[in-house]
Amino acid sequence: MESFLVAFSNAAWGLPLLFLLMGGGFFFMFYSGFLPFRHLGHAINVLRGKYDDPNDPGDINHFEALSSALAATVGMGNISGVAVAIATGGPGVLFWMWVSAFVGMATKFFTCSLAIMYRGRDTNGHVEGGPMYVVTEGLGKKWKPLAAFFAIAGLFGTLPIFQANQLTQVLREVVLVPSGIATTNPFYWNLGIGLSLVFITSLVIFGGIQRIGQVAGKMVPSMVVLYMLAVFYIMFVNYTNIPGAFAMIFEDAFSARAVLGGAVGAIIIAGARRAAFSNEAGIGTASMMHGAAKTDEPIREGLVAMLGPFIDTLIVCTLTGLAIILTGAWQTSDGNGVLMTVTAFNLAMPGIGSYVLVICVVIFAFTSLFSYSYYGTKCFSFLFGAKYKHYYNYFYVLTIVFGATASITAVISLIDGMYAMMAIPTMVSALILSPKVMKAARDYFERMKDFKEELKVKD
Template sequence: MKTIENILAEASGLAWGMPLLILLMGGGLFLMLYCRFAPFRHLGHSIEILSGKYHDPTAPGQISPFQAMAGALASTIGMGNISGVAVGIAMGGPGVLFWMWVSALVGMATKFFTCTLSVMYRGRNERGEVEGGPMYMVTEGLGQKWKPLSILFAAAGLIGTLPLFQSNQLTQIVRDVILRPSGMVGEDAFVANLIMGLGLALPVAVIMFGGLKRIAKVATKLVPLMVVLYTGSVLYIIFSNIGEVPHMFAMIFEDAFSGNAVLGGAVMQIIILGARRASFSNEAGIGTAAMMHGESQTNEPVREGLVAMLEPFIDTIVVCTMTGLAILITGVWQSGDTNGVSMTAAAFGEAMPAVGKYLLVLCVFIFAFTSLFSYCYYGSKCFTYLFGFKYSRVYDYFYISTVVIGAVITLTAIINLIDTAFALMAVPTMACALLLSPKVMAAARDYFGRMKAVNSKQ
């Protein structure tokens, strides 16, 4: 296992080098400037779209724009917000948060372009059904000669959307907060992890076999609940220590450019860590959300891009920041614990001794489940693109088995594996967004021109 961990660490380090950083953050900045800060200028209109004001149930697609956003947020507002932030701070210090913010702001433009393209260049699967996502964006938008990029995305997507991280962190917090304090498990918890993994796999299978509409229906109900429950708990921690907040922000900004918290003071290392954790959290530029938004019922691609661009803001600027502040305020980030969910649990326990850890267990349970639902949909789309529907059940059983595997292997191996897969997914997604960006801008000018004409008549 140690050898495998070393190989995965090497692969992750190679994948997340300077070229990918330039592609994700540099490409996102280019798109932000190219669209003249459209994500910020049209926030009001995007909220109107999300409210259902422009929803057309007769349009092609399987789910409403709100359901598409809820499904996408079910994977983005998940364990990356609870554990991913903690892992980033543990490895790189408070400054990681600043570079997560930067990644999220440029990621708003990235999602506007990629999710607009996911509707603009929808394809059809072997059943003749309308499908969206980077694999179709590439072939429909750039042509069949670019198909190797589609295959790369789908192959990497099979790995990147596995439920290993969610399963691992859920079993970790149940073990640390409930089982160990009660004396039910000792240091060797392999059997307990295995049993929990099997128990988690069963409900995932029930929801998963229900298809996209059941996934979207469950996500639509659970996402608002998990956001209210988690944000309410974290806000309590922050406001209970409100006097420390200015100092925490000052520390974040100082460390972002000094690298004091990182061994050797490598600022570039902090930037890369911030980009990696932001990508894992909000998935801007990775392409997973484009698969969900590509199924939205709409004839207006730009509208879907406007809805999708809200996700990095909600996920990283709001939710990740609150988690980071709770971890920094309570001081648990200096404990030396690099297990993300354990660190966040310690912060909750420090601030709310009686109920904090148990509240987090409930939050993690909901977050992990919603992520698992969305990820199984993403992975099945990648699988059927590569191998067709004939063997789709093979993937379903494989996915469910990895819920169990994730419960018993190490967090380090999981993070490096998923980071590597996400890096490979980002290459075709960002290449497509940059090459087809003039098409998006032409559609945006047409759309906003029509909206202006309609509003002037009212």
């Protein structure tokens, strides 16, 4: 099974998908005239709630929508995913993650604007957003097979198995084994940790999107700040290595001499693959979360959504990558996931580094575990009806046990492959409907300009 999943993942992440994601992102960037980037300040004002209207349709406000989306994206992909990327592609892979993040900001502006623009209703009549509704409402009912394709892939692509796998690994190797616990029968200890995760996750996810949004809104800012402070300390104690680290990143990005036999194309794919896993730009998951935002202005939500890849990849993933490169952990660690990051923290903070990381990992993993369930229930609801969507959560929590006991190779290959499948409907529909977004953007910013001029007259 593991070899099948690896083959499926590698086949899915070929050059055609790279062209669709990266090429599509560059198209959005230039087609928009860099519009999202030019209105970064306005995006922050929207996020702060300056334009919130409690009477607008939707379930959560802009801040909760971004926090919930970040709760899913700023997770184990930022800690373990970056380590996997560097183990696979060397330090240069970080450069291609940065490139993917920049084009991902433009991609999220378009895909999440469309998630509001073409919201549909589930079988209970509740307003819903996401790529499956963008396809059916924006492209028409004849495109429904493409929407169903996304929803089927989403049932498996949003499973919590990677988070469960890496959280179990770090708890066992960093906390239990050094304490003389779990030194034998690792499968049963993994099973026990997995069942504990099932219990804690169930307490939150069965409360619905409002509870997920509230929990994420409280946990995400604190977890990002804590992790940033820890890595800033690592950078401080290794400050003399910082210029060399950046030089290595840029040099290896175009030579890939350290790994992959010098295959630059392979290192670009590795960077795009891990960036997509981390910030999910073009995959469609964030569109489902932002589609629940309380707003009737699609462009506002698109602007808020584009902040996701900036925070997730350009800040958090970069910090992880620098910690691993500055300490030399990418060359000395035997692990290719969270244990490589553990090695980096231990090298910089002997005795306490691993425990600091455990705190971050626990918060990162749980926020992802909470948020991913929402994506799966939306896909299940689209396929089988809203009244049955709660059944997906039972399947969801049971797969946590599978993730806790399976190998990281099998787990990450399954998620990678399904992410690739989800990207096809998301990007195809966004590319076709991109003129609609630009028309709405021109109208929106013209109205905002008139609104500001009216305020000046009144003053």
